[in-house]
Amino acid sequence: MNLIGTIISQYQITEQIGHGGMATVYKAYQPSLDRYVALKVLATYLSDTEDFIARFEREAKTIAKLRHRNILTIFDYGRHDKSFYLAMEYVRGGTLKERLGWPHPFDYAVDITTQIGQALAYGHREGIIHRDIKPGNILMAEEDWVLLSDFGLVKMVSDNHQLTLSGASVGTPQYMSPEQAQGLHADRRSDIYSLGVVLYETITGQPPFGFDNPVAVMRKQVSDPVPPPRKLRSDTPVEMEEVILKALAKSPEDRYQQMEDFLTDLHGAYAVIADATPPHQYKSQAIPRTPPNLNAIRLKPSVYPNQRRRKRSFPWAGMIITVCLLFIIGLGYLILKDSVTAVASALSPVMPSPTLASVISAPTSDIIPLAKETVSPEVTLTPALAPPSPTPEASTATSTPVPPSPTLTATTLPPTPSSTPTDLPLTSTPTITPLPIEAQIWEADGAEMVFVPAGLFTMGSDTLGEDERPARQVRLDSFWIDRYEVTNEHFSRFVAETDYQTEAEERGWGWVKTGDEWKERDGANWRHPRGPGSSIEDKMDHPVVLVSWNDASAYCEWAQKSLPTEAQWEKAARGPTLDGEVEQNYAWGQEFDSEKANTEEGNYNDTTPVGYFSPQGDSPYGAADMTGNVWEWVSDWYGSDYYQEAPSSNPAGPANGTNKILRGGSWLFDAFYARTAFRYNIRPDYTYDFAGFRCSSRK
Numbered sequence: 001m002n003l004i005g006t007i008i009s010q011y012q013i014t015e016q017i018g019h020g021g022m023a024t025v026y027k028a029y030q031p032s033l034d035r036y037v038a039l040k041v042l043a044t045y046l047s048d049t050e051d052f053i054a055r056f057e058r059e060a061k062t063i064a065k066l067r068h069r070n071i072l073t074i075f076d077y078g079r080h081d082k083s084f085y086l087a088m089e090y091v092r093g094g095t096l097k098e099r100l101g102w103p104h105p106f107d108y109a110v111d112i113t114t115q116i117g118q119a120l121a122y123g124h125r126e127g128i129i130h131r132d133i134k135p136g137n138i139l140m141a142e143e144d145w146v147l148l149s150d151f152g153l154v155k156m157v158s159d160n161h162q163l164t165l166s167g168a169s170v171g172t173p174q175y176m177s178p179e180q181a182q183g184l185h186a187d188r189r190s191d192i193y194s195l196g197v198v199l200y201e202t203i204t205g206q207p208p209f210g211f212d213n214p215v216a217v218m219r220k221q222v223s224d225p226v227p228p229p230r231k232l233r234s235d236t237p238v239e240m241e242e243v244i245l246k247a248l249a250k251s252p253e254d255r256y257q258q259m260e261d262f263l264t265d266l267h268g269a270y271a272v273i274a275d276a277t278p279p280h281q282y283k284s285q286a287i288p289r290t291p292p293n294l295n296a297i298r299l300k301p302s303v304y305p306n307q308r309r310r311k312r313s314f315p316w317a318g319m320i321i322t323v324c325l326l327f328i329i330g331l332g333y334l335i336l337k338d339s340v341t342a343v344a345s346a347l348s349p350v351m352p353s354p355t356l357a358s359v360i361s362a363p364t365s366d367i368i369p370l371a372k373e374t375v376s377p378e379v380t381l382t383p384a385l386a387p388p389s390p391t392p393e394a395s396t397a398t399s400t401p402v403p404p405s406p407t408l409t410a411t412t413l414p415p416t417p418s419s420t421p422t423d424l425p426l427t428s429t430p431t432i433t434p435l436p437i438e439a440q441i442w443e444a445d446g447a448e449m450v451f452v453p454a455g456l457f458t459m460g461s462d463t464l465g466e467d468e469r470p471a472r473q474v475r476l477d478s479f480w481i482d483r484y485e486v487t488n489e490h491f492s493r494f495v496a497e498t499d500y501q502t503e504a505e506e507r508g509w510g511w512v513k514t515g516d517e518w519k520e521r522d523g524a525n526w527r528h529p530r531g532p533g534s535s536i537e538d539k540m541d542h543p544v545v546l547v548s549w550n551d552a553s554a555y556c557e558w559a560q561k562s563l564p565t566e567a568q569w570e571k572a573a574r575g576p577t578l579d580g581e582v583e584q585n586y587a588w589g590q591e592f593d594s595e596k597a598n599t600e601e602g603n604y605n606d607t608t609p610v611g612y613f614s615p616q617g618d619s620p621y622g623a624a625d626m627t628g629n630v631w632e633w634v635s636d637w638y639g640s641d642y643y644q645e646a647p648s649s650n651p652a653g654p655a656n657g658t659n660k661i662l663r664g665g666s667w668l669f670d671a672f673y674a675r676t677a678f679r680y681n682i683r684p685d686y687t688y689d690f691a692g693f694r695c696s697s698r699k
Contacts, residue, residue, distance in 0.1 A: 003016075008039065009080070010030055010031065014029055015027045041084075063151045070147055072091070072147045072148065073089040091139040091140070091147060094519075096138040097136040101682075109203045111144065112202060113195060114266070124258075129190065134174070134194070143515070173217040175194045181221045188259065189252040189257065193247060209224065229245075232640065234464070242269070435575065437621060442561070442697070446490070449483060451480055452476075452571060452621050453478050454475075455576065456473050458471055459567055459571070464677075464678075466640070468643070468679060469643060472648065476649075481564055484625065485692045491526060497558070502687070503548045505525045510687045510689070511524075511687060526546045529545055539607070541609040543692040547693065550684055553633075553635075555693075561697040562696060564696035565650075566634045569664075570676055570677065572619060574677075585676060586627045587617060587626040597629070598625070598666075600670040605668075629666060629692075631662040632693050634663055637658075638658075638660065638681035659681035659683055661679055
């Protein structure tokens, strides 16, 4: 029944703002007080019995008496024809449900849980349990102030109101306690369980038993163990996990008995985080602790690709320093000339030429120019040297490999001072042998690809996330991987040739960062990454975003390629790890450098053109932007313990799963999440403004 335009009592209904099995919620105008209210109109089938009518009137009067900062205020109640309604405070900020789907900061999760927990504790003291705690019933009055709604539909338990429900399961399966799922008696400990589920989802990005069909979820609530939060979010502190799992105990007797006890232990666990958090370890995977500076958003960088951002300088100080350095260098040259020459002579046989090997799979006339390259128009691509031997890379270097310039020609560039033997330190440091970089233009989509030879590399990490363990040697066959993330230009060609519609286009909305949170933005898709009115016209060389895993797979299939496996992606990002070497945390080496990647530290607040940080940010094989810019979909299903059982040769991930994996971090996330070993997982149909992809091929 559509009530838009209807006048109920003194309320003029203007639009529908929510709908559920038990009620429909409308926005309505109240002229007498010149305000808008939320009018919850209950389904007519609920009012078939006199028992319901009596219960409704008593509950409405009882709930209207509640006064708490975190409980939605009820102004009025009444009856319209066969329907009953509640007039409540109208809240513009939407619900917590719209903000979930991705892990949030621990302080945010604790704050939301505390506010709702305090509201429930107050209700429990008044003799009322809620029975339907879920993100959709948590309203956002402000970003740091939430209100709990729907107390008007709960069972009354005080001695003065002995009305009972039938015993049928009432609630939402994903947030329902085991006893509710079985139709048994529910008390305040059921609310503790449901709030524990909300906390679990806020921290991990999903409820414990997912979003399968209701019957299957209810069965799991009763019989299946709760997956530990650390399996979904490996940086969850043990202390917080223990609190959550106690709140989610199957038996009410094993849970917290009072809401106050739950909140006390939760605050104790959070105190451990606040006091002992090392840098980056417990930061959110979705929302920065401080909102981005909107005035600093730079959609089009003020410098060209392949240049570093220039920092403010002081000319006079620079001139003085330069003169001093020249004097020192000149004096040192005169003193050490003979000894340096001898060292250069001894080392010159093992220093590789900076020339790059280039391979092309199509005639030169078919090659599509790439705007990112700094290649002179007179230079042409030439046939490559033979591919390297497929033996393990450990035999080709004795220290951390340093990527050479990824210029795509066989023309030798003039040597720079940093590459000459005379600048090598006069110590016993082992000689570093750069890896040869081979590139080709892929005929199907015109993308540039780089070659990753067969052999061993170290995958995973033993230092941080549980799902990254154990670090182990993995052997892969050789493969090619896109040098750059797929751009808007390349994706446009795909869409023009296939008439493909992305999932965000079919749905009509996508997740877009707004302020310090993600919101479902109507009209947001890869063509309009900020919603209607935004465009990619000046961002054709940026990575395409707001594409799902399914969209990415469709593109790669069209291009006669595939998404890289998780193992392929990690090897392309970190290169071969030699015996005795420290794990390479980032594409270029062990230590993070904000001058080499687009992450939160750089304050770009958006994607940058692909290759913007080349060559200094490239991986040892010449792949650009493997650290930051956009998260990249890979082919594997996610398994938190997959590394413990994965094959040591060409692992391809679990056979099935719920979530797909993203790698590499993005413009909005800090360096911790951009590590080469970091694994994140979300549903394959999700479309965010920070997620893109690149393709690979074994041909």
